[in-house]
Amino acid sequence: EDGDVDDELLPAMTDADFTAQQTFMSQSKDNLKVLMDEFSPEQYDRFEAYRRHAxxxxxxxxxxxxxxxxxxxxxxxxxxxxxAKVFVGEIVEKARAVQRRRGDTGPLTPDHMREAYRMYQQETGRV
Known part of the structure; x- marks a missing residue:
């Protein structure tokens, strides 16, 4: 019976809405493929690791x-x-930029992460 109540609260998706959603999802997949084709091997590996983990x-x-x-x-x-996963991804990308700017190599350090977080706070004014 609870399932019936939940169904009453959710509006039905029209055929046009469903088609629009399918088109959007297909376009998103195509856009992602174009983007991934431009990744360096290192970027591709990082992206795949990001995608696989939760x-x-x-x-x-x-x-x-x-x-x-x-x-x-x-x-x-x-x-x-x-x-949270998106936030962590943003911080890691900022930390990589900090690392490149400083000319550092190897794994990210806590200092890279702290600077990335400081930059994030400055840019967004929150967290």
Missing amino acids: LPKQAVRKVIQQTVGQQVSQPVAQIVAGF
Whole structure:
């Protein structure tokens, strides 16, 4: 019976909406392929590693619950985990830029990460 209630709250997708969504998804795949064709081998490896990995949703859920002091649903935890993954990706890319600017080589260091986070805060004015 709960499934029926949920279905009543969600609007039905029209054929036109479905077709538009399919077209958008197809175009997104094509755009990603064009972008990936231009990646260097190092960029491709990093992107594939980024795509394959996810933050553990249970761990994210636990952190959220400790932070807000109440239970959160699994879908909320999944959404936050997705945003967190994007945030981590942005920080890593900024840290790589810091590393290149300084002429450093090898793995990223905590100093690269701190500087990337400082830059992120300056640019966005938050976090």
